[in-house]
Amino acid sequence: MATNTDTNTSPTDDTASKRVVDDPILEIEDTNVTYSEGDTYVLEDVNVTIDRHEVLGIVGESGSGKSMFASALLDAVPDPGLLTGKIHYNRKDGSTVDILQMSDEELRQFRWEEISMVFQGAMSSFNPTMKVGSHFKETLRTHDKNVSEGMEFARELLENLYLEPERVLDSYPHELSGGMQQRALIALSMVLDPEVLVMDEPTAALDLLMQRSILQLLDNLQSEYDLTIIFITHDLPLVASLADRMAIIYAFQFAEIGPRDEIIGNSAHPYTRELLNSTPNLDAPLEDMQPIEGEGPAPVNVPSGCRYHPRCQLATEKCRTDDPPFSPVDGGGGHRSACHYREEAREEIPLNFGKTAEDFDQQLVSDPTDGPNAGSTATLETTSDTPLLSLDDVEVHFGEEQSLIERFTQDPTVVRAVDGISLDIEEQDLVCLLGESGCGKTTLGKTMIGLQKPTGGSIEYRGHDIWEAKAGNTDIPYKEVRSALQIIHQDPGSALNPNRRIADILTEPLRHTHPNIGRAERRDRMHSLLERVGMTPAGDFLERYPHQLSGGEKQRVALARALLMDPDAILADEAISAVDVSLRIGIMDLMLELQAEFDTSFLFISHDLSNARYFAEHGDGRIAVMYLGEIVEIGSAERLIHDPRHPYTEVLRWATPNLDLDAMDAEDPPIREIDVPDPVDPPSGCRFHTRCPVAREACREEQPKLAELDDGDGAAACFREDPNHAYWNSEPLDGAAENPEGLEQH
Amino acid sequence: MNYYLRRTVRIPLTILAVATFTFGLIRLLPGGPFTQLRIQLIRQGVPAEQVNARIEALQNIRPDAPLWQQYLDYLIGVAQLDLGRSISLNAPVIEILARALPWTVFLVVTSTVLMFVIGVLIGAIQAYKEGSRFDKVASGSSIFLMAVPYYIFAVLFLFFLSFQLNLFPTGNAVERGIEASLSAEYFLSVLHHAALPIIAFTIGGVGSTALNMRGNGIQVLGEEYVEVARLRGLPDSRIATKYVAKNAILPMYTGLLLLIGFRLGGTVVLEQIFSYPGLGYYLISAVNANDYPLMMGCFLVITVTLVIAVYIADLTYGLIDPRISAGDSDGY
Incomplete structure (x- = not known):
């Protein structure tokens, strides 16, 4: 049993040390969760102490037992799991209880009043047939609280979470956006003013900007209401900005725990270090980002000795046989690690981000020709004048269904998913569409590959209008267009037919592209392609069904399937967000290698700037930032990250977590509103003006055009690019910065 | 609001389609009803020159008029609730239907509601005690009840309880000689006569409802919001009603009203077995007597009832499930 003393080990950690006192709120001893009568451990031998008023970030891959840990803290392990050990909870008044010894009634009162929990899916955490407000009221009533006082507190909480209390309380869950639901859920879990908040992946389903905004709000709530927060996530950089201490869970055990700065900057476990190196971020040189080979073990198949040894590059005989103790590092300081x-x-x-951004900048400055221009000239050389895909003022408007009568009585409500976008995609080009959910990036992507018919403008494939081709009005057969433009979906699990073997799944496209080859040759081709996408032994994989593959392997099959169509362009719609963090870089590398080999273009959709950066920078491509159906900025990854011109790009840059300890303690979000406006009724003028930190009166009236930058590559749609624009003389909007120059130093 | 409007406008359109279909069906029947009718009338000794006039009187249709004229006449007749005259009973079809329909509706609605309530209760208990002995026995019985058609029960009941033990009457909706009134005697007689048909008709449907509810219940019990509600410390009774029952029954609700319509057709056999003077009883006798006007009337009434049941289901579904009234149903 380790006691957690003052964690003030690093000079930059003064904020954390102020908060952390030697006053544990939870002491967890020898805690296990077992299934199948003790044979299978899904949480093993946990000895951790959690201090009052600290934020403990717990990081682990999916299926590592981290959710089990969250449930164990409330003694709410799902049946038939068995929770054993001791979990001592120290009340404010000094008395101590063992949560596992409580009676049902004690437990009922204890949960939510002392320790509360926020789940991952907000949509599934609310009763869909009950108003949000009723959830608050019934909780208060059940715990014998004064309902009107409690609701007053709830309103205060909602307001602190940037929500309109009355509107939210009077809504059904489905009437709120994902981000709003998640914030309402946080308020619900805090309505009884608990001491401890356990959060199990509370932001995983949201896009990055919303995640970061929520984290920021959590930070404020934590200090305002003296909370202890246990934040469980798979996303290491995300929690790093919030946590005082961090713990890493690997294969149902704690691998490492310690003050945040120690874990990030000086971690003493190979898994942590490799996890840090495999995380796409904005600071590290690209070539140093390395995926971790292999995947985490299943509970029935845990390796002997150190659990990480099959994936560890340092593993020796000792690691294979001896389980390393979870013991203090460097003689204390609260940093413990389980490694020999x-x-x-x-x-x-x-650690790759230790090579700070300076080297990187130098590299950029010293070798400017290696930047985007080199890439674009290269592509220009290889192609003729006609681009592969050419979008001209494309509009996709979705009208909501209306009856006969409504057509006469109401104006049609139209969602402008894509509103006037012109974009050329060259042969072997690479374009990343970046933006929040609901900004129309998926619709634009589908329009580009001819899956969504535009309601205005035209889309041409090598000079032939795709939709004319479909109607049979051009000399190019539509079949050719169709097979040239392929897609990889976000969720590979639902994109592969569960009732067909991988061999059958891959045979289908081959039949189309090579109708005349024999069985043996088809098999050879599938064989070599599967080996090429890193699935060996290929013969073994060909005989499997999709459910026998892991998430990463499924995505590789989906990629192979798309490639077998011999496409000219592949749309990858959030194709890596369903894959575990440690494997993402591997998949992205593979896509980039195959792009060169197979001579295709890639359209990559993401809400994560660091993924887009990795992709665009490696593939010499462009990033297009979308906001409410429009492209607001486009350019190379280097330029976008180091010299963003549109305020929205800067906001996205802020939302991207980095691992730089000095810059980590997050400031307030540089936006005035957290939620995206309703796309049915987008704001007038510049659509971003309602949230823009530097918006002025001029932005409200006039819409900026996407204009080529004079002193950089790409284009941006902001008045601030034009030094003579009326913008500079108009008044800042309510809440916007007086002096926009301040933002540029940001 | 637009949702309700949309649904309401659809009603007359559906009924128009049904009436058209009935009209077309009658014209398309092999041999054709008019041939049949003509032969029948001639056999009855009606002079050949009067046959067309008689047909017109019976069917609301002038057989010698062009098709569109016949169609319009028929539609106008339907709109005026004039469905022609029954040949075999020699009375206006609408009158016969008006007498028969209440009995059938009474049978069907009572038995369907009973079936739903009993089935939901059994299914809910099964879901809560998933894997228990009760669950296994109930599932087995449910499958048995689903496999045996309701008329087998009807015949068995009739044979043992009515003929052998004389506990229940073997026919009619009410004792002869008792006037329709609000007296207790009348109501008791009605219940006494309807008891067996209702029980037989109920038993057949309980099985599938229980299994359905069991499946939904188990699914909802596994939902995260139920888990969250438990962690919030809500009493089990509230979770059972507000969380589990409401969300589990909801998807079955449309099915329930559809079922009422569907089971209207099922009364044909049931009422025949119990000699119960409802819609189905008259439909069978109309078929046997080649009484086309009555047949068409029964057919039209059954389908219109079905349409209205679905309409009510759709309307009230919006009141029960908030996700529907918004016009999008991404929840289900």
Whole structure:
């Protein structure tokens, strides 16, 4: 049993040390969760102490037992799991209880009043047939609280979470957006003013900007209401900005725990270090980002000795046989790690973001020709004048269904998913569409590959209008267009037919592209392609069904299937967000390698700037930032990250977590509103003006055009690019910065 | 609001389609009803020159007029609730239907509601006690009840309880000689006569409702919001009603009203077995007597009732499930 003393080990950690006192609120001893009568451990031998008023970030891959830990803290392990051990809870008044010894009635009162929980899916955490407000009221009533006082507190909470209390309380869950639901759920879990908030992936379903905004709000709530927060996530950089201490869970055990700065900057476990190196971020040099080979073990198949040894590059015989103790590192300081070779890990696995952004900048400055221009000239050389895909003023408007009578009585409500976008995609080009959910990036992507018919404008494939071709009005057969433009979906699980073997799934496209080849040759081709996408032994995989593959493998099959159509362009719609963090880089590398080999263009959709950056920078491509159906900025990844011109790009840049300890403690979000406006009724003028930190009166009236930048590559749609624009003389909008120059230093 | 409007406008359109279909069906029947009717009338000794006039009187249709004229006449007749005259009973079809329909509706609605309530209760208990002995026995019985057609029960009841033990009457909706009034005697007689048909008709449907409810219940019990509600410390009774029952019954609700319409057609056999003077009883006798006007009337009434049941289901579904009234139903 380790006691957690003052964690003030690093000079930059003063905020954390102020909060952390030697006053544990939860002491967890020898806690296990087992299934199948004790044979299968899904949480093993946990000995952790959680301090009052700290934020503990717990990071683990999917299926590592991290959710089990969350449930264990409320003694709410799902049946038939068995929870054993001791979890001591120290009340404010000094008395101590063991949560596992409580009677049902004690437990009922304890939960939510002392320890509360926020789940991942807000949509599934609310009763869909009950108003949000009723959830609050019934909770208060059940716990014998004064309902009107409690509702007053609830309103205060909602307001602190940037929500309109009355509107939210009077809505049904489905009437709120995902981000609003998640914030309402946080308020619901805090309505009884608990001491501890356990959050199990509370933001995983949201896009990055909303995640970061919520984290920011959590930080405020934590200090305002003296909360202890246990934040469980798979996303290491995300929680790093919030946490005082961090813990890493691997294969149902704690692998490492310690103050945040120690874990990020000086971690003593190979898994942590490799996890840090495999995380796409904005600061590290690209070539140093390395995926971790292999995947985490299943509970029935846990390796002997150190659980990480099959994936560890430092593993020795000792690691295979001896389970390393979870013991203090460097003689205390609250940093503990379960590894035999901590010093070696620190020496052998350098952290890539330690090579600060300076080297990177120098590299950029010293070799400007290696930037985007080199890439675009290269593509220009290889192609003729006609681009592969050419969008001209494309509009996609979705009208909501109306009856005969409504057509006469009401104006049609139209969602402008894509509103006037012109974009050329060259042969072997790479374009990343970046933006929040609901900004129309998926619709634009589908329009580009001819899956969605535009309601205005035209889309041409090598000079032939796709929809004319479909109607049979051009000399190019539609079949050719169709097979040239392929898609990889976000969720590979539902994109592969569960009743067909991989061999059958891959045979289908081959039949189309090579109708005349024999069975044996088809098999050869599938074989070599599967090996090429890193699935060996290929013969074995060909005989499997999709459910026998892991998430990463499924996505590789989906990629192989798309490639077998011999496409000219592939749309990858959030294709890596369903894949575990440690594997993402591997999949992205594969896509980039195959792009060159198979001579295709890639359209990559993401809400995550660091993924888009990795993709665009490696593939010499462009990033197009979308907001409410329009492209507001486009350019190379380097330029967008180091010199963003549109305020929205800066906001996205802010939302992207980085691992730089100095810059980590997040400031307030540089936006005035957290939620995206309703796309049915987009704001007038510049659509971003309602949230823009530097908006002025001029932005409200006039809509800026996407204009080529004079002193950089790409284009941006903002008045601030034009030094003579009326913008500079108009008044800042309510809440916007007086001095926009301040933002540029940001 | 637009949702309700949309649904309301659809009603007359559906009924028009049904009437058209009935009209077309009668014209298309092999041999054709008019041939049949003509033969029948001639056999009855009606002079050949009067046959067309008689047909017109019976069917609301002038057989010698062009098709569109016949169609219009028929539609106008339907709109005026004039469905012609029954040949075999020699009375206006609408009168016969008006007498028969209440009995059938009484049978069907009572038995369907009973079936739903009993089935939901059994299914809910099964879901809560998933895997228990009760669950296994109830599931087995449900499958048995689904496999045996309701008329088998009807015949068995009739044979043992009515003929052998004389506990229940073997026919009619009410004791002869008792006037329709609000007296207790009348109501008791009605219940006494309807008891067996209702029980037989109920038993057949309980099985599928229970299994359906069991499946929905287990699914809802696994939902995260139920887990969250438990963690929030809500009493089990509230979780059972507000969370589990409401969300589990909701998808079955449209099915319920559809079922009422569907089961209207099922009364044909039931009423025949119990000699119960409802719609089905008259439909069978109309078929046997080649009484086309009555047949068409029964057919039209059954379909219109079905349309209205679905309409009510759709309207009230919006009141029960908030996700529907918004016009989008991404929840289900």
